[in-house]
Amino acid sequence: MAIFCLPGGCRGVDEPLSSNRAAGDAVQLRIATFNTALAGDAPGALVERLTGDEDTQAQAIAAILQRVRPDIVLLNEFDYDPEGRAVDQFLANYLARAQRGEAPLRYEFRYFATVNTGVPSGFDLNANGRSDDPDDGFGFGRYPGQYGMLLLSRFPIAQSEIRRFQLLRWSAMPGALKPVNPDGTDYYPPSAWSSLRLSSKSHWDVPIDIDGRRLHVLAAHPTPPAFDGPEKRNARRNHDEIRLWVDYLEPTAASWIVDDGGASGGLPRDRDFVILGDLNADPNRGSGFPGAIRQLLNHPRVDSSVVPQSAGAVSAAQRAGLAEVDAHRADTADFSEPVPGNLRVDYVLPSRGLDIVAGGVFWPAEGETADWVRASDHRLVWMDVRIE
Numbered sequence: 001m002a003i004f005c006l007p008g009g010c011r012g013v014d015e016p017l018s019s020n021r022a023a024g025d026a027v028q029l030r031i032a033t034f035n036t037a038l039a040g041d042a043p044g045a046l047v048e049r050l051t052g053d054e055d056t057q058a059q060a061i062a063a064i065l066q067r068v069r070p071d072i073v074l075l076n077e078f079d080y081d082p083e084g085r086a087v088d089q090f091l092a093n094y095l096a097r098a099q100r101g102e103a104p105l106r107y108e109f110r111y112f113a114t115v116n117t118g119v120p121s122g123f124d125l126n127a128n129g130r131s132d133d134p135d136d137g138f139g140f141g142r143y144p145g146q147y148g149m150l151l152l153s154r155f156p157i158a159q160s161e162i163r164r165f166q167l168l169r170w171s172a173m174p175g176a177l178k179p180v181n182p183d184g185t186d187y188y189p190p191s192a193w194s195s196l197r198l199s200s201k202s203h204w205d206v207p208i209d210i211d212g213r214r215l216h217v218l219a220a221h222p223t224p225p226a227f228d229g230p231e232k233r234n235a236r237r238n239h240d241e242i243r244l245w246v247d248y249l250e251p252t253a254a255s256w257i258v259d260d261g262g263a264s265g266g267l268p269r270d271r272d273f274v275i276l277g278d279l280n281a282d283p284n285r286g287s288g289f290p291g292a293i294r295q296l297l298n299h300p301r302v303d304s305s306v307v308p309q310s311a312g313a314v315s316a317a318q319r320a321g322l323a324e325v326d327a328h329r330a331d332t333a334d335f336s337e338p339v340p341g342n343l344r345v346d347y348v349l350p351s352r353g354l355d356i357v358a359g360g361v362f363w364p365a366e367g368e369t370a371d372w373v374r375a376s377d378h379r380l381v382w383m384d385v386r387i388e
Contacts (some may be wrong), residue, residue, distance in 0.1 A: 002129065002384065004150055007120060017091070019029060023064075023276065023345055025212065025388070026355070026386045026387060026388045027210055027211050027386070027387045028135070028384060028385070028386045028387075029071040029072065029155075029210065029384070029385065029387070030068070030069065030071050030072075030382055030384050031070060031071065031072045031073070031274050031276070031348055031350075031382065031383055031384075031385060032068060032070035032072070032074070032075060032127075032276075032379065032380055032381060032382040032383070033073065033074045033076070033276040033277055033278065033346050033347065033348055033380070033381050034064070034065070034074070034075055034076070034346075034376075034379075034380040034381070035075075035076040035077050035180075035221075035278040035333075035346060035377075036061045036076065036077055036078055036376055036378075037057075037077050037375070037376040037377060037378065038057065038058065038061065038073050038075075038077060038078050038079065038086075038090075039077045039078070039079050039083075039147050039148075040079055040146070041142065041146075042142070042143065043081075043143045043145070044081065045079070045221065046078075046079040046081070046086045046351065047079075047081055047085045047086045047089065048093070050073035050086055050089035050090050050093060051089060051093075053093040053094065053097060056375075057088065057375045057376075058090060058093075058094045059094060059099050059100065060099075060100075060286070060371075060372045060374070060375035061094070061218050061375050062090070062094035062095050062097075062099045062105075063091045063099035063100040063102050063369075063372055064362055064369075064372055064373070064375070065095060065097040065105055065164075065380070066095070066098075066099055066102035066103060066104070066105045066188065066382055067102050067362070067369065068362055068380055068382050069105060070382055071153070071154045071155065071272075072151070072152070072153045072154070072155065072208060072215075072217060073151075073153075073380075074149065074150070074151050074219045074275040074276040074277055075149065075151075075152065075182040075219070076147070076149055076201075076221045076277060076278045076378075077147045077148075077221070077278075077376075078090075078112075078148055078149065078150040079145055079146055079147070079148050080112055080113070080114060080115055080144075080145035080148030080149075081145060081287065082164055084110075084112060087110060087112055087132050089148060090103040091106070091107065091110075091152075095107070100369075100372070102144070107152040107153060107154055108153075108154060109152070109153040109154070109155065109156055109157045109208075110150065110151065110152050110153070110157075111151040111153075111157055111159070111204070111206055112148065112149065112150045112151070113149075113164060113166075113202065113204070114144070114145070114166065114202070115139065115144075115145060115147070115148045115149060115166065115201040115202045116137065116138035116139035116166055116197050116199055116200060116201055116202060117133065117137060117138075117139035117140060117141030117144070117145065117146050117147045117148070117200065117201055118137045118138070118139070118140075118141025118142055118143045118144040118145060118146045119137050119138045119141075119144050120132070120136065120137055120138075121136055121137060121138050121192070121195065121196065122195075123136060123188075123191070123192040123195070123196075124136060124192075125185075125188070125192065125196070125233075130275050133218060135227075138196070138197045138200075139197075139199070139200035139201055139223065140200065140203040140223065140227075147201060147304060148201065149201060149202065149204070149219060149221060150275075151204070151206055151217060151219055152296045152367060153208055153362065155208050155209060155210045155211075156209045157207070157208055157209075158206075158208070158209060160205040162204065162205065162206050162207065163204070163205040163259040163261070163263065164202060164203070164204055164205075164259060164260045164261075164262075165198070165199055165202065165203040165204075165205075165244065165257070165259055166197065166199055166202040166203070166260055167184065167197060167260045168197065168198050168199065168203075168244075168257065168258060168259075168260075169194070169195070169196065169197060169198065170193075170194070170196050170197065170198040170237065170240065171193055171194050172198075172256055172257060172258070172388045173198060173240055173243070173244070173247075174256055176240055177236035177237075177239055177240050177289065178236070179231040179232060179233035179236050179237075180194065180231060181230070181231055182230050182231075187231040187233055188233075190331075195291065198237070198240060198241060199220065199222075199241060199244070200221070200222060200223035200237065201220070201221045201222075202220070203219070203220045203241070203244055203245070204218070204219040204220070204235060204361070205217075205218055205248075205259075205267065206218075206219060207257060210387060213272070213387050214271065214272065214275065215272050215274065215387065216267060216271050216272065216273040216274075217274055218245055218248070218267075218273055218274070218275045218276065219276050220241065220244075220245065220275075220276075220277045220279070220325075221276055221277050221278050221279075221280075222237070222241035222242055222277075222278075222279055222280050222281070223237050223238050223241065223280065223281045224238065225238040225239075225280060225281065225286065225287050225288040225289060225292070226287050228287075232289065235287060235288060235289040235292075236289055238280055238281060238288060238289060238292055239281075239288070239289035239291075239292040239295075242279055242281060242292050242293060242295065243295060244257070245275055245296060246295050246296055246299055247266065248267055249267055249273075249299055249301045249302070250266065250299075250301075251266050251267075251268065252268065253266070254266025254267075254323070269301070271351075272350075272351050272353060272354055272387065273301075273350070273351045274348060274349065274350045274351065274354070274383075275296070275302070275347060275350075276347070276349075277346070277347065278333075278345055278346050278378060279293060279296075279345060279346070279347050281293035281345060282345055282346050283297060283344065283345040283346050284327070285341065286341075286343050286345075287306070293347075296349065297349070300352075301351055301352055302346045302349050302350075302351065303349070303350050303351065303352045303353075303354065304349055305356070306358075306359045306360075306383065307330045308330065308332075308348065308360050308361045308381050308382070308383060309329040309360065310329070310331075310360060310361035310362070310363035310364075310365075310366070311334075311362050311363070311365040312361075312363030312365045312370070312373065312379070313328050313329055313331040313342065313361065313363050313379075314326070314328060314329055314365070315365040315366070316328070316331070316334055316342055316363070317331070317342055320341070320342065322341065322342065328342050330344045330361070331343055331344050331361075331363075332344050332345055332346035332361055332363075332378060332379050332381050333345050333346065333377055333378045334373075334377055334379075335377060341353070343354070345378070346378055346379070346381045347381065348381050348382065348383040350385050351352060352385070354385045354387060354388035355387075355388065356382040356383060356384070356385055357383060357385060357386055358383070358384045359381075359382065359383035359384065360382055360383075361379050361380070361381050361382075362379055362380040362381075362382070363379045371378075
């Protein structure tokens with residue numbers, strides 16, 4: 001059996017679940033999130049790209065996944081198509097084939113679903129006199145399904161128990177950060193505000209069964225807090241998309257949350273969970289609404305004590321001539337300079353009670369794999385946890 005190593009230890013390639021068991025009666029697994037930037041410019045474009053096995057971007061994305069070998073991984077910006085052809089082709093033509101010297105990787109279980117990006121709202125949301133722009137969808141997108149989400153797992157997904165919050169209205173949130181104009185008037189007309197959905201893509205609670213244990217994967221991809229006017233509609237929405245999980249984890253604050261099946265309430269206190277996704281919010285820098293991500297990092301049910309880091313983030317900060325280079329060790333995205341710059345926006349946040357073994361960001365500073373990361377402007381973030 002081939003062996004691969006990362007900080008935190010070595011594991012066998014495609015080793016069975018039984019070998020994931022630690023001392024006693026615990027299971028150790030690697031959980032990751034990765035914004036792959038595998039989004040096409042038109043409907044079906046990603047399906048067409050992945051039909052063969054020669055797409056260089058997909059090869060690099062697959063090579064990174066094969067190197068890190070997460071047991072559970074959320075892929076952001078992976079286009080949705082109803083038949084799942086892009087998913088099937090990525091798994092068969094790229095992950096199941098050796099890429100750049102790495103061993104094939106297989107996932108038996110997957111989940112994907114519709115998202116709000118590109119779904120017409122019927123309103124002129126950017127106030128330019130038209131209602132058919134990409135900016136006028138319930139989430140920014142040129143077509144329905146652009147910038148979708150895909151969850152892959154080596155463990156069974158409790159499909160019938162998944163909760164989705166794609167349709168939840170922003171106006172339903174108590175104390176929502178409603179966008180306002182500089183003169184104090186509402187940015188959105190009342191009809192638009194009452195119809196606008198909170199999630200720019202979707203929010204998922206996906207239960208996964210791990211050797212008799214239940215882990216809830218809370219997956220999302222909030223809108224970037226950018227491309228705004230003085231009303232800060234995207235920054236405010238990003239804050240409230242993150243706040244959805246904050247309230248979801250607090251039963252006394254979750255009564256307003258209703259899933260797409262009509263069930264209300266949040267996640268019971270006795271459930272283990274991990275929050276995954278490109279949350280588009282840095283704790284210290286960027287254009288996010290003040291405190292957006294800290295409301296989650298400081299949540300009493302979230303263990304944010306381990307901050308994944310990489311040597312490549314430091315090297316990138318040095319090349320960009322950024323001040324306080326060490327402050328960029330936890331960056332997960334390499335955006336254009338000088339604004340917004342390198343930021344920490346991708347997160348793996350486990351619940352308190354899970355034993356965090358190690359964590360990191362796949363961002364090599366040099367060597368043969370250094371060019372792989374150019375396949376996306378985001379980096380894969382991983383964390384090893386032990387479930388007792």
